[in-house]
Amino acid sequence: MATAKQNFYKWHRILGLTALIPVMMWTLSGLSHPFMSNWFRPTIARETYKPGQLFLKPTLSIQQVLDKNAITAFINFGLIGFNNKPYYQVLDKDSTRNYYSANTGEVLKDGDKLYATYLARYFTQDSTSKIKSITLQKTFDAHYQPINHLLPVWKIAFDRADGMDVYVETAQSRMGTFNNNIRKAMLTVFEQLHTWDFLEAIGGEQFRLVVLLIIVGIMSLSLGSGLTVYGFFWKKFKTISNNRKATKKTDTRFVHRFHRQLGLIVSFVMLTFIISGAFHLIIKLCNKPIEKQYSQLIERTNLSHSNLQLPVDSLKSIGLVNYADSTYYQVSNFNKDVSYFNTVSGRQLANGDKLYAAYLSSFYYTTNSPEQVYGKTEVSQIRQFDNEYGFINKRLPVQKIAYPNGENWYIETTTSQLATKVAGIDRAEGLSFIFLHKYFGMSWAGKNIRDVVSMLAALGVFVVSVFGFIAFIKNK
Known part of the structure; x- marks a missing residue:
């Protein structure tokens, strides 16, 4: 039993030393993230373009x-x-x-x-x-x-x-x-210290993900071995502490004690970082990017009906799409409604945006053939970001195509682009990442409080790592 305890102690130190530099890189860059994304984030006068209707009155078609x-x-x-x-x-x-x-x-x-x-x-x-x-x-x-x-x-x-x-x-x-200059510097630091993009330059994206996953695995073993060591030796640690207090001896191993005590406190925090980080990496490693690109070619001969004769009062943007062997004017207004008018007859296509979104989704959908999924979907327009379709996706409005198997595909019809897709496992990973890694569970207290809490969590892991390294040096 004594040998097993010593072996756990030995492996905990080896694993901890192996993960030391990565942990310090991740926690320090994690500490910098709120400054980059919130407190030191540059401001700009206008983040969205709102065109006026005055100049959108052409003379020529x-x-x-x-x-x-x-x-x-x-x-x-x-x-x-x-x-x-x-x-x-x-x-x-x-x-x-x-x-x-x-x-x-x-x-x-x-x-x-x-x-x-x-x-x-x-x-x-x-x-x-x-x-x-x-x-x-x-x-x-x-x-x-x-x-x-x-x-x-x-x-x-x-x-x-x-x-x-x-x-x-x-x-x-x-x-x-x-x-601005500050944000550019922070982005560079975060990219190298947190996402380790330098590994992609060395061996590609898959190599980067595998290396990061191995290191996260080492971190989990270090955490597990540390908790096991504490469980094995806690009676011994308690006895030593009581004897020191009774004899009033100087505490020469206070670094070791702080490492153990603080490590026990932040172990849950570290576990949430490890679980969410590993889950995130596994999903990225398993998910294959959809490389299909939608393209079209509009023939001038298909444009009989003038765009100046369309029955629209509020025009924000206009374009063309090929759909169901016909060409349509695709018109967006300032209420985020998208309408479709045949370029030959001028007739409006009922539920055109939903029909076109379903068509595009069947184009991008790779699991089944379009015949197997057509008619089994629910299509609805999304005008605001939410927990599933977040701000990082950039595109709005989009049509959400919900498949019977729980997958949701988001299509920006005005560009014919797939904004994102969310399957069951993607949804679980996304929730784990925003709640366990980015602490969105604290959003009720405001962004500043949430950032402070996440920084304290990262700082706790950093201090434990530093104390562990100092303890190792003092043992030499």
């Missing part, structure tokens, strides 16, 4: 503009207004976005750059600072991470003391994110 510029086929179009003028935003077959005056049909040189700059100045309400650079970004990086979802975007870097960068998606006239 999209058909007239297409004919004038000899465009016979294209991917989609939109109608935007800036510099007090309306423009047709046409996505060409080669995925370039060109701008044509809706009054004259003339092409606007570098229109996408100009519109991206206009939007960036709108969001920042900065009309005077110089633009240091503007680049089209088609991939995520350290400062524009996958959590922002939207691609491609224009990165507009302002020549300002705070180093403000604004990421803009011109297709939907919305902002991906914005960063």
Whole structure:
């Protein structure tokens, strides 16, 4: 029995030393997260674009503009207004976005750059600072991470003391994110210390996830062995403490005692971090990304009914979709309603947005064939973020397609994009992560209190680790 106890003690120290650096990296970066996401988060004048209806009154129809510029086929179009003028935003077959005056049909040189700059100045309400650079970004990086979802975007870097960068998606006239110098530095630190993206650069995403999962496993063994050691030796520890107090000897092993006592207190906190972190990594490792991309090609010959004759009073955006062997104008108003009008007859498609969402969902759905799931789903529009479809998904409004097996697929019909999918296991993982890892259970007390509690939890684990290392040094 004595040998077993000593072996547990030995393995606890080995496991603890192995996990020491990762634990310190994760707890320190966890301590920095509230500063990055809350207290030191930069502010911007406007986070959403609200176009006025005044400039969305073109003189020419999209058909007239297409004919004038000899465009016979294209991917989609939109109608935007800036510099007090309306423009047709046409996505060409080669995925370039060109701008044509809706009054004259003339092409606007570098229109996408100009519109991206206009939007960036709108969001920042900065009309005077110089633009240091503007680049089209088609991939995520350290400062524009996958959590922002939207691609491609224009990165507009302002020549300002705070180093403000604004990421803009011109297709939907919305902002991906914005960063100043402080946030950019914090993002870099968090990316390297917490998510360990440097491992992806070494061996790829799967390699990163496997390494992190192994380390989390070592942490769980360290925690388990520590609790076992305490259980084996607690009577001995108590006897030593009582004898020291009786003889009034100096406590030379106070570091060891604090490590044990504080470790016992924060063991539950560490367990919640381990469980939620491991669950998160396993799901990411098992889930295969859906790589299917929806595409369409609109033929000019299919556009008979003029877009200027649509029976709409409040037009926020307009586009085109191919559905059920027909082409439809897809019109969004300021109440977030999306309507569909046949481009030949002009007739409105009843429940068009739900029908199109179900069609797109069957396209992205990979578990069963569309015939096996068609007619067995419930479709409803989501206009606000919630616990399942959170703010990190960026896209609103979306249609939620609920399948009989409990899977929910969220489709942004205005871009024909899959926003996210949530299966039963995904839902469980998401809840465990936000409640056990990010402490959303404290949201009732306010974001500041929740952040303080999460920081105290991370700090407790950090201090226990440091005391454990000092105790190991003192034993040498």
